[in-house]
Amino acid sequence: xxxxxxxxxxxxxxxxxxxxxxxxxxxxxxxxxxxxxxxxxxxxxxxxxxxxxxxxxxxxxxxxxxxxxxxxxxxxxxxxxxxxxxxxxxxxxxxxxxxxxxxxxxxxxxxxxxxxxxxxxxxxxxxxxxxxxxxxxxxxxxxxxxxxxxxxxxxxxxxxxxxxxxxxxxxxxxxxxxxxxxxxxxxxxxxxxxxxxxxxxxxxxxxxxxxxxxxxxxxxxxxxxxxxx
Amino acid sequence: xxxxxxxxxxxxxxxxxxxxxxxxxxxxxxxxxxxxxxxxxxxxxxxxxxxxxxxxxxxxxxxxxxxxxxxxxxxxxxxxxxxxxxxxxxxxxxxxxxxxxxxxxxxxxxxxxxxxxxxxxxxxxxxxxxxxxxxxxxxxxxxxxxxxxxxxxxxxxxxxxxxxxxxxxxxxxxxxxxxxxxxxxxxxxxxxxxxxxxxxxxxxxxxxxxxxxxxxxxxxxxxxxxxxxxxxxxxxxxxxxxxxxxxxxxxxxxxxxxxxxxxxxxxxxxxxxxxxxxxxxxxxxxxxxxxxxxxxxxxxxxxxxxxxxxxxxxxxxxxxxxxxxxxxxxxxxxxxxxxxxxxxxxxxxxxxxxxxxxxxxxxxxxxxxxxxxxxxxxxxxx
Numbered sequence: 001x002x003x004x005x006x007x008x009x010x011x012x013x014x015x016x017x018x019x020x021x022x023x024x025x026x027x028x029x030x031x032x033x034x035x036x037x038x039x040x041x042x043x044x045x046x047x048x049x050x051x052x053x054x055x056x057x058x059x060x061x062x063x064x065x066x067x068x069x070x071x072x073x074x075x076x077x078x079x080x081x082x083x084x085x086x087x088x089x090x091x092x093x094x095x096x097x098x099x100x101x102x103x104x105x106x107x108x109x110x111x112x113x114x115x116x117x118x119x120x121x122x123x124x125x126x127x128x129x130x131x132x133x134x135x136x137x138x139x140x141x142x143x144x145x146x147x148x149x150x151x152x153x154x155x156x157x158x159x160x161x162x163x164x165x166x167x168x169x170x171x172x173x174x175x176x177x178x179x180x181x182x183x184x185x186x187x188x189x190x191x192x193x194x195x196x197x198x199x200x201x202x203x204x205x206x207x208x209x210x211x212x213x214x215x216x217x218x219x220x221x222x223x224x225x226x227x228x229x
Numbered sequence: 230x231x232x233x234x235x236x237x238x239x240x241x242x243x244x245x246x247x248x249x250x251x252x253x254x255x256x257x258x259x260x261x262x263x264x265x266x267x268x269x270x271x272x273x274x275x276x277x278x279x280x281x282x283x284x285x286x287x288x289x290x291x292x293x294x295x296x297x298x299x300x301x302x303x304x305x306x307x308x309x310x311x312x313x314x315x316x317x318x319x320x321x322x323x324x325x326x327x328x329x330x331x332x333x334x335x336x337x338x339x340x341x342x343x344x345x346x347x348x349x350x351x352x353x354x355x356x357x358x359x360x361x362x363x364x365x366x367x368x369x370x371x372x373x374x375x376x377x378x379x380x381x382x383x384x385x386x387x388x389x390x391x392x393x394x395x396x397x398x399x400x401x402x403x404x405x406x407x408x409x410x411x412x413x414x415x416x417x418x419x420x421x422x423x424x425x426x427x428x429x430x431x432x433x434x435x436x437x438x439x440x441x442x443x444x445x446x447x448x449x450x451x452x453x454x455x456x457x458x459x460x461x462x463x464x465x466x467x468x469x470x471x472x473x474x475x476x477x478x479x480x481x482x483x484x485x486x487x488x489x490x491x492x493x494x495x496x497x498x499x500x501x502x503x504x505x506x507x508x509x510x511x512x513x514x515x516x517x518x519x520x521x522x523x524x525x526x527x528x529x530x531x532x533x534x535x536x537x538x539x540x541x542x543x544x545x546x547x548x549x550x551x552x553x554x555x556x557x558x559x560x561x562x563x564x565x566x567x568x569x570x571x572x573x574x575x576x577x578x579x580x581x582x583x584x585x586x587x588x589x590x591x592x593x594x595x596x597x598x599x600x601x602x603x604x605x606x607x608x609x610x611x
Binding site for chain 2: 143152153154158159160162164165167177187190194195229
């Protein structure tokens with residue numbers, strides 16, 4: 001009968017323990033786990049790992065003191081090695097998915113190339129068509145004194161056929177005559193005001209944006225050389 | 230001593246006689262140039278008096294030796310000026326181009342001595358309108374020297390040359406001037422591109438007025454024009470120096486911008502037998518020089534606006550002008566003149582407004598760029 005009483009005691013104890021422990025555990029699971037970091041013994045700062053268990057003390061670090069990049073790396077490396085000691089068989093999953101990942105591409109972690117490599121062919125086609133349309137708009141304005149708002153019949157292509165000699169790759173540069181650092185749009189506006197004799201366009205004006213697009217497109221491939229006079 | 234051996238004294242006296250006779254025949258300006266050159270050479274050599282009269286003769290390389298020795302009257306040198314590519318809008322619409330044209334007229338009238346004549350290089354009007362052409366004629370009337378006029382595409386394609394011919398006569402003609410045969414050649418005909426597209430005359434003119442639209446046909450002299458040229462030149466001996474005034478360059482520079490004559494090769498064939506040919510052309514609004522075989526080519530400046538250099542096809546003898554400063558409305562524009570020396574050898578003087586003038590000599594072109602190269606520009610167009 002001792003054995004039976006023993007078994008009964010154990011089972012009751014387990015149940016009671018479970019009854020007390022499990023709710024606590026569940027409650028803990030719904031809250032973010034708190035990491036109990038032991039107080040510093042040697043007067044330094046204790047740094048805890050994100051597993052909630054591992055921690056090391058950095059004796060030379062004062063509370064509130066910033067570490068350099070190298071020092072911080074040394075601390076995290078020692079934390080990591082401490083964790084590996086505890087879990088010698090664990091496989092540490094690096095943040096970037098390797099080629100052995102069995103996940104579908106759509107759910108994969110961020111790819112090396114970023115978002116642009118993930119345009120579908122249809123999206124790429126739409127992008128190209130829209131860009132070409134915008135550049136074509138700019139080309140029409142470039143060649144038309146009326147669309148530029150000019151009043152004396154002068155258009156940009158008179159001095160810049162095919163947008164030659166506009167060198168958009170050399171902006172920003174300081175223009176003494178404008179007494180400021182000029183961007184391409186500033187020169188476009190100066191030309192609209194002076195040889196073309198129209199009203200300068202506001203930076204949001206779709207005409208100005210289209211003109212910029214056309215001028216830059218004609219200079220595709222030219223190396224950037226800002227400040228070149 | 231036998232007659233075939235001449236003493237040093239005899240040789241010296243004969244040379245002296247030759248040179249003094251040559252000096253007498255020089256006009257004032259050349260004489261001054263020659264004596265200045267001689268004085269310079271003497272000073273350079275550190276001599277007090279020249280020990281040979283050869284310095285004087287060499288300094289004036291253009292003097293025909295045969296003419297100096299025999300005293301025969303050859304082709305006297307002369308100068309003519311030019312005003313080109315004024316692209317006038319009516320005054321009410323646009324004063325900028327009118328101001329440029331007036332500035333050129335002032336320059337030419339201020340030349341002293343006055344040139345023999347003033348060449349107008351084409352593109353008097355911008356959109357081929359009668360009022361633009363009449364405005365141009367009014368402005369050109371202010372020029373003191375006689376005008377020799379040439380037509381450009383901007384004058385022609387609104388009404389296919391009707392108004393132009395009314396005001397200024399036939400687009401191709403020739404005349405002789407001081408031993409040089411001068412031909413003004415209509416070289417901006419275009420094959421019909423407007424009928425199939427149902428273009429109105431205005432639309433046709435606007436298309437031709439745009440440099441980079443690629444819709445218009447390339448310029449040509451045409452079959453009839455080449456026949457006329459061949460005929461005209463056949464009346465002249467191949468030794469006679471020839472001057473051709475043409476609006477398009479009569480060679481192939483850059484097709485997309487119509488800096489081009491489609492039948493240039495055939496025209497150059499017609500010009501090949503003639504020993505000294507110089508083509509003077511408008512349309513390109515930039516300093517431009519070329520030499521193909523026996524033909525020298527000089528482009529004229531515009532009074533209205535400058536063109537940048539084309540991305541390819543630039544003749545290698547061209548000395549580029551500095552790129553235009555957009556903040557200076559007259560920069561990279563201007564006019565100029567041509568000094569025609571003995572034997573029809575032409576030096577081109579570019580009178581760039583707001584810049585130093587540049588001379589492209591016959592010697593520079595004939596030596597394929599190895600002699601007499603003017604200074605290179607500091608800021609190229611790019």
